[in-house]
Amino acid sequence: MSLVSKILQACRDHAAQPAVIDGDEAHTYRDLEQMSARVAAGLQNMGCRVGDIVAVEMPRSFELYASILGVWRAACGANAIAPSGPPDRRRLVLTQSATRVVLVRPDDVPQSAPVADVRYLSTEDLQEGGHPPRDVDGANSYVVATSGSTGQPKCVVLGPAALDGLAVWHADTWKHEVAPRTLALASVGFDVCFQEMAATLTVGAALVVVDDQTRRDSFALLRLIEKHEVVRAFMTVASLQMLAIAADAVGGPPACLREIVPSGERLVLNDEVRELCAVHGIVLVNQYGPSETHVVTEYRLDGPPAGWPVYPPLGTAVGEADLLALDGDIVRPLHEGEETELVISGPMVGHGYRGDPELTSAKFREYQHEDGSRRRCYRSGDTVRLQDGLLHFTGRVDEQLKIRGYRVEPGEVEAVLLRVPGIRQVAVLGVRTHGTLGLVAVVTEKEPGAVTRSALAAALTDTLPDYMHPRRFLRLSELPMNTNGKVARRTLTELVESGGGSDVDA
Known part of the structure; x- marks a missing residue:
């Protein structure tokens, strides 16, 4: 059964149940089916063909998720775009992805199209009739834009198998007695927003929409979780850490919350996150996967949080993902103890x-497997180590730093500094000064003045060789984040190079 068929089956089985809770209004599965059918038929009537890319430029809302489902029912690929994003980037994404139709809310139709040959329509403008919507998956499922080294976005196109397999995996691994009512929290255009949909709507549970104001206020987010009895949340590592701090200030998280699924960047566990999970036994599910494949590994942390490592493993394969090493021009299974680029x-x-x-031809290639078969593969650029049957992230092929001739992984330095009392967040950067590359650690504190330079230096002296010691320690009130909630390392590096931040005192 296809992904679209699974969601439509849920619409039939749970017609009167809430599918999307948006503010004070609960939209049912019947509402979801009806609006998505109108969108699908309207797109087909205007000439959209199987595999075409259709953009949905809306904030998180019932209309967004119903429109994405409508795009899928028209056998098209969805290109979700946040209307609050930078206009130039939105135009680049539309151009790069060859999108020709953009769906917006009725009040958001522009006077003239910002991009030539792109037609902007509200969902009310779509003409129904003549073309019943499909209930099978199209060739493309969605487009997600990632940053390119040239400054131009790269638009990755994924087929329906990525979300379909992920939805099945989530359904099979959900072990709690309550339905997985889930926050609709991810940034529009981030691949996790599609994961939220697939994992929730295929099993008849409800998405609880988080508006932008609540998304920025962890205390308000805790209240929303409690009000709507949310049991699962997908969130970035930075958002998880902020939620943990807020929960600690109010005496703990709501009892309804059962699982948090952090992703998007390397999971870092601090004392606040451990305390957040310890209060009611919240399970953390660490997921990993580049935008080019979506989720391919997971590791469940469900024992006593006090024993959880600072950097949990990536874990084991999800669904039908095959995790390989490249040996010359041959791909093969990873060997225990080896560190290599993940394919x-x-x-x-x-x-x-x-x-x-x-x-595409450089990153997505067909290789011969050592068993003699041919495999289409993606070279991730991430280096991993297989240890005791579990995959561990070790760094990036293209971001490894060489300090005085030694290879340094910034994450290893960050892990040590996170243990220093008073630290809230830390990012270690490679910054070039007078032609020499050195490390700079940027920290945020639990309260002003909580961290001293001597405490940071002492932690490093006891643990790491001197070439891994940052030459400067800077403090900021907050680390800059990108639109997907990840630490914006390029922005942070530029800030440091321009003299931003204040030195941590002795």
Whole structure:
């Protein structure tokens, strides 16, 4: 059964139940089916063909999720775009992805299209009739834009297998007695927003929409979780850490919350996160996967949080993901103890970069497996180590730092500094001064003045060789975040290089 068929089956089985709770209004599965059918029929009537990319430029809302489902029912790929994003980037994403139709809310139709040959329509403008919506998956499922080294976004196109397999995996691994009512928290255009939909709507549970104001206020987010009895939340590591601090200030998280699924960047556990999970036995599910494949590994932390490591493993494969090493021109299984670039194979591997065949052929290639078969693979650029049967992240092929001739992984330094009392967040950067690359640690504190330079230096002296010691320690009130809630390391590096931040005192 296809992903679309699973959601439509849920619409039939749970017609009167809430599918999307948006503010004070609960929209039922019947509402979801009806609006998505109107969108699908309207897109087909205006000439959209199987595999076309249709943008949905809306904030998190019932209309957003119903429109994405409508795009899928028209057998098209969805390109979700946040209307609050930078206009230039939105235009670049539309151009790069070859999007020709953009769905917006009625009041958001522009006077003139910002991009030539792109038609903006409200969902009310779509003409129904003549073309019943499909209940099978199209060739493309969604487009997600990632940052490119040239400053131009790369638009990755993924097929339906990525979300379909992920939805099945979430349903099979959900062990709690209550339905997985889930926050709709992820940034529009982040691949996790599609995961929230697939994992929730295929099993008849409800998405609880988080508006932008609540998303920025962890205390308000805790109140929303409690009000709507949310049991699962997908969130970035930075958002998890902020939620943990807020929960600690109010005496703990709501008792309804059962699982948190952090993703998007390397999971870092501090005391606040451990305390958050210890109060009511919240399970953390660490997930990993590049945008080009979506989620391919998971590791469940469900024992006593006090024993959880600072950097949990990536874990083991999700669904049909095949995690491989490249040995010359041959791919093979990873060997215990080896550290290598991770190569991913399986049905979740994306189609490639829209409009960039050269980059697609470089990153998405067919290799011969040592068993003699041919495998289509994606080279992740992430280095991993297999230890005791579990995958561990060790760094990036293209971001490894060489300090005085030694290879340094900033994450290893961050792990040590996070243990210093008073530290809330830390980011270690490679910053070039007078032609020499050195480390700079930028920290935020639980309260002003909680951290001293001598405490930071002492922690490093006891643990790491001197070439791994940052030459400067800077403090900021907050680390800059990108639109997906990750630490914006490029922005942070530019801030440091321009003299931003204040030195941590002795």
